[in-house]
Amino acid sequence: MHCAETHERRKQPMTSKKPKHPFITQSNDSHIQSLLEQRHTIAEELRESVSRGQAETALAEISSSAEATQLALLKALARQPDVDAADVLLAINELTPNKAVRKESRRALIQLAGNKIYPSWTPEPEKPTILPTTNAPRFWKGQVTLMREQGEIELILCWEQGFEYGEARMLSFLLDYWQDGVKDFTIETGTKRHIESHLNEQATHFTISTGEKLKLADATLAEGRRLLLDALSVNKWRGTTPHKDYRHYLPTVQQLILNAPQLDEDRGRTYIDPDLEPDEIAAHFIGGWSLGDFGLCYDLLTRDSPIREGLARDEWVERRRAWADEAQPAHFEPRITREREHNQSALWLPGSFLSDRSTSRREVETCWSLELSETPLSGTLPEMPLGTAVLKETGRHWFWTSYTIVQEEGEWRIQRVTDDGANAQGLPLADVQQRLQEHAGAIQDILKNQTPTGPDAPRYYEEIIWRTTKALYYLDALLVKNPLDFELYADAVGRATSIGMNERAFIYLERWAEHFPHHASYASILQQLGAVAAVLAQQYDEIEMQERAERFYDLSETTLQKALQVGNQTLTRILLAEVKASQDAYEEAQSLLQEALASDPTREEEAQIENDLASMALERDLYDEALRHFLRVAEISPNFQHIWFSIGHAYRLLKNTIEAEVYYKRAIEEEPQNIAAFSELGALYLSKNETNKAYKVVEQGTLLHPQSAHLRGLLAGIILDQGDLRRARAVLEEAERINPDAEIVQAVRQSLDSIKR
Structure with a gap:
């Protein structure tokens, strides 16, 4: 379990370029580029427009383009660092009837706003239709959808109107x-029968899709009205704008709802799913609290x-919003949510879990983390736990809390919150050591x-994750009591890295290095710290947190340079070279690797x-x-991991398909767990028009990896090439059930849909 991060890092090959896939269609790049270049002219026309009609005319060429072209253009506009791009995006967001385009334009506007680029054009409001005052609707x-715990509900309100109240008007809100x-x-009007049918269709569609x-x-x-006002208070607090159609019909909403002269009874219903289990209640409380949904928490x-x-x-919510304005909670990460056994023993056995539970009272423990800034207001919230470990570079705090959950009117609700992390730190030293040993022994x-x-x-894997996570909190408590215990840091680093908690490992490594600068293992500690920093930089890079990624790359490089000065180890040079290469500094990386080769490396290091x-x-196309x-x-x-696949891939890039086939086959024999080997060999056969061979190898891969959406998507594409549309559709649907967002799955779906048209 306590494998060192550096050992794992050495075994991983560096990322090479992704092979292109034959099923991915190409956009009309020239048309998109032409539209992109016209943004300055379009923006100028928008700013000169005096009506929505003129603004729509300015957007005519964009609006008449295919949806795929518009979506690609929006992504391109989001990368333009100018106000003209923002103006065009705002106009598209305001005027397009296409929901997908409107949604993507909003994302693009948010992306530009993140770079402090805002639109200067203001759309002309369209005069809304106000309901007549006579024969007021009833x-x-x-x-309401019973999913308030999800942070989003659909609210539908209907009024009778017309001759003998035979017609109806329906207002539908999606509230976040x-x-x-x-x-x-x-907003929709029609006969009552039509509105009823519409409501039934919505429910049926949800059931089919989910x-x-x-x-x-x-x-x-x-x-x-209460649910709507709650949502509007979110708009006000977050500084977000209600949906444009809501703004357009605001007089209608005010007349029918917000300023309605007569309101019926408010029964105080929360619209939380009444069938939630205790562990789900705890998870939704933490999630809602971390994401600012304090009304749900209440x-x-x-x-x-x-x-x-x-x-x-309202007052309870406002206090927590004031805290959130200062603390800026972000990037919530749940780790463990587990119902605690009634009489919890030191050694867990399958089948013993929750064997003796109260029917009206449960205890649920959770381990989670959240990034936030320090603020005195944290001390004013009774539910605010102690962060037992804090990564100062990001502000991430790790918490361990438990919840006493009881039945109230037939539904589970939280009665009490306990800060287990703080309680662990208050235990006597011997008790903490004993509990740590119990988990380690189990x-x-x-x-x-x-x-x-x-x-x-x-089940045993989940148990290991749970016990290792709990062990880290007890190690946090021990480190508070004994901050100069060398072995505690080694234990904490090993346990954190063993379950992929690299941010937490970074904390322990940083403190370890600070406390033991003269220890014989100091260079090794710095080496591990630099390696973990590099892993974190890559993780942040993958989720497009560029500024943070650069900061951790710098930390990694600085730390590894320091390790070189202290220990001058071959592995340190390798790690530093990989950091340089990840930032495209290939000459420096190559120089470091040549130095490492000259420093009498072990066979594994070589x-x-x-x-x-x-x-x-490979990255430089030097095949x-x-x-x-x-x-x-x-x-x-x-x-060496994936070496036969890598050789096959290099041969394929050199267009030596004979040797590529040989090594891909060997890769499958040596490492059948490598999905890419099946995929690439199948693609190789397809490039040679050997469809039957491609089918056989990819089918073999799907049998070994039934949960691979990529392989199933590729298999569907091969079957499509063979002309069996029905079976291709069936296999593709299997892939979509696994991962509808996989690139190959979407590409084959697009190909199938184009055949339909």
Whole structure:
């Protein structure tokens, strides 16, 4: 379990370029570029327009383009650092009837706003239609989706109107309580029968698309008004704008809802799913609290919960919004949510979990983390736990809390919150050590007595994750009591890296290095710290947190340079070279690797050096050079991870399909767990028009990897090439159930849909 991060880092090959896939269609780049270049002219016309009609005329060429072209243009506009791009995006967002385009334009505007680029054009408001004052509509009925815990609900309110009240008007709101407030809005009129049919269709569509029956509850006008006002308060707090159609029909909404002269009863319904289990209640409380949905949190508490502090809902929410304005909570990460056993023993056994539970009272413990800034207001919130570990570079805090959950009117609600992390730090030293040892012993028992392929393997794996996470909190407590215990840091780093908690490992490594600058292992500690910083930089880079990624790349480089000064180790040079290469500093990286080769490396280190040199050669399209290095890796270490696949890939790039086929086949034999080997060999056969061979190898891959959406998508594409549309569609649907966002899955879906047209 306590594998060192540096050891894992050495084994991983550097990322090479993704192979292009034959099923991906190309956009009309020239048309998009032409539209992009016209943005300055279009923006000028928008600023000179005096009506929405003139603005629509300015956008005519964009609006008449295909949806795919418009979406591609929006992505391109989001990368333009000028106000003209922002003006065009705002106009598209305001005027387009296409929801997908409107949604993408909003994303693009947010992206530009992140770079402090805002539109200067202001759209002309369109005069809304105001309902006549005579024969006022009469509230008919309302319904709400029972999913308030998700942070988003659909509210539908209907009024009777017309001759003998035979017609109806329906106002539909999509309300988001995290960020967007009134996120979407539609208004529709028709016969009562038509409106009823429309409501039924919505429920049916949800059931088909999600596989779950949509839970609905009736709502009075007063309840609908309350839900809408809650969402509008989110708009005000977050500084977001209600949906444009809502703004357009605001006089209607005011007349029918906000300023309605007579309201019926508000029964105080929360519209939280009544079937939530205790662990789900705790998870939604933490998630809502972290994401700013404090109204939900209040509603998840029992009426007599001390966490409510005797405050009315609005005041309770406002206090926490004031805290959030200062603390700026972000990037919530749940780790463990687990219902605690009634009489929890030191050693967990399958089947014993929750064998003796109260029917009306449960305890749920959670381990989670959140980025936030320090503020004195944190001390004013009774539910605010202690961060047992804090990564100062990002402000991430790790918490361990538990929740006493009881039945209230047939539904589970939180009565009390306990800060287990703080309590652990208050235990006597011997007690903390004993509890840590209990978890460590249980983990060792599982590793010793269970196999990764056994029938209970998933349950034991979850148990290891849970116990390792709990062990880290006890280690936090021990480090508070004994900050100069060298072995505690080693234990904490090992446990954190073993379950992929690299940010937390970084904390322990940083403190370890600070406390032991004269220890014989100081260079090794710095080496691990630099390696973990590089891993974090790559993770931040992948989620497009560029500024943070650069900061951690700098930290990694500085730390590894310091490690070189202290220890001058070969592995440090390798790691530093990989950091340089990840930032495209190939000459410096190559120089470091050559120095490492000259420093009498071990066979394992030499193989890693050659692999890194090969990967850098691939990045620079030096395929012959890459192949030479990969072959050298195979000579030094035939079991080096993915080496046979890498050789096959290099041969394919050199257009030597015969050798590529040989090595791809060997890769499948040596490492059948490598999905890419099946995919690339299948693509190779397709490029040679050997469809049957492609089908066989990809089918073999899907049998070995039934949960691979990529392989199933590729198989669907091959079947499509063979002309079997029905079977291709069936296989593609299987892939979409696994991962509808996979690139190959979307490409094949596009090909299938184009055939339909």
